[in-house]
Amino acid sequence: QVHLVQSGAEVRKPGASVKVxxxxxxxxxxxxxxxxxxxxxxxxxxxxxxxxxNSGGTYYAETFQGRVTMTRDxxxxxxxxxxxxxKSDDTAVYYCARDPSLGNNNWFDPWGPGTLVTVSS
Amino acid sequence: DxxxxxxPSSLSASVGDRVTITCRASQTISKYLNWYQQKPGKAPxxxxxxxxxxxSGVPSRFVGSGSGTEFALTISSLQPEDFATYYxxxxxTLSYTFGQGTNLxxx
Numbered sequence: 001q002v003h004l005v006q007s008g009a010e011v012r013k014p015g016a017s018v019k020v021x022x023x024x025x026x027x028x029x030x031x032x033x034x035x036x037x038x039x040x041x042x043x044x045x046x047x048x049x050x051x052x053x054n055s056g057g058t059y060y061a062e063t064f065q066g067r068v069t070m071t072r073d074x075x076x077x078x079x080x081x082x083x084x085x086x087k088s089d090d091t092a093v094y095y096c097a098r099d100p101s102l103g104n105n106n107w108f109d110p111w112g113p114g115t116l117v118t119v120s121s
Numbered sequence: 122d123x124x125x126x127x128x129p130s131s132l133s134a135s136v137g138d139r140v141t142i143t144c145r146a147s148q149t150i151s152k153y154l155n156w157y158q159q160k161p162g163k164a165p166x167x168x169x170x171x172x173x174x175x176x177s178g179v180p181s182r183f184v185g186s187g188s189g190t191e192f193a194l195t196i197s198s199l200q201p202e203d204f205a206t207y208y209x210x211x212x213x214t215l216s217y218t219f220g221q222g223t224n225l226x227x228x
Contacts, residue, residue: 035217044220044221045165045208045210045222046219047210047216047217047218061216062122062216063216095164095165097164105152106153106212107155107167107170107171107210107212108155108157108167108210109166109170109176110166110167111164111166113164114164
């Protein structure tokens with residue numbers, strides 16, 4: 001059974017950075033892209049980007065380019081998302097989500113439980 | 122980026138009703154359209170992939186349709202556990218984008 005476990009809630013001050021982890025089990029970690037999606041309180045879903053755990057290659061949404069870094073550690077089947085220069089409107093739940101597809105259409109299943117990041121002075 | 126517009130934004134219905142949520146893309150996306158359900162305080166879950174593919178374990182009352190720019194998610198007979206927020210998502214081009222969500226509430 002595929003399982004994603006994320007790190008716990010974080011509180012940061014504006015201008016700081018945060019790194020969220022997503023530990024996986026139940027499948028071949030390097031076989032599927034991992035995406036990150038965030039959701040501000042009471043708002044919709046916003047796609048941030050993905051990492052190819054096999055190569056380490058990444059693609060970031062333009063909104064986050066220059067502030068987000070996605071990495072992985074294949075020895076422990078874990079993906080990471082680091083967001084820097086935090087602002088109050090970065091307060092959100094951050095989800096990792098596996099891409100099980102192997103073709104051109106890409107979808108997300110399953111999702112991790114989410115990590116609440118609160119940015120407040 | 123491709124804009125995804127869902128309608129309605131909110132919807133009230135009763136158990137047993139048939140409801141349809143629509144999703145329109147700002148440009149053609151073929152069948153690169155997926156649907157998710159999200160309940161309060163929980164992560165989204167995949168319902169439909171590639172416009173009409175039913176994800177394993179999802180009840181058959183959930184039906185996806187459409188191609189190009191117009192898509193629909195139909196729930197044939199609402200059950201109490203179906204009251205939630207629904208999102209469409211395109212993967213035709215990067216950056217992937219979601220609709221704004223449809224909040225399905227009990228009447």
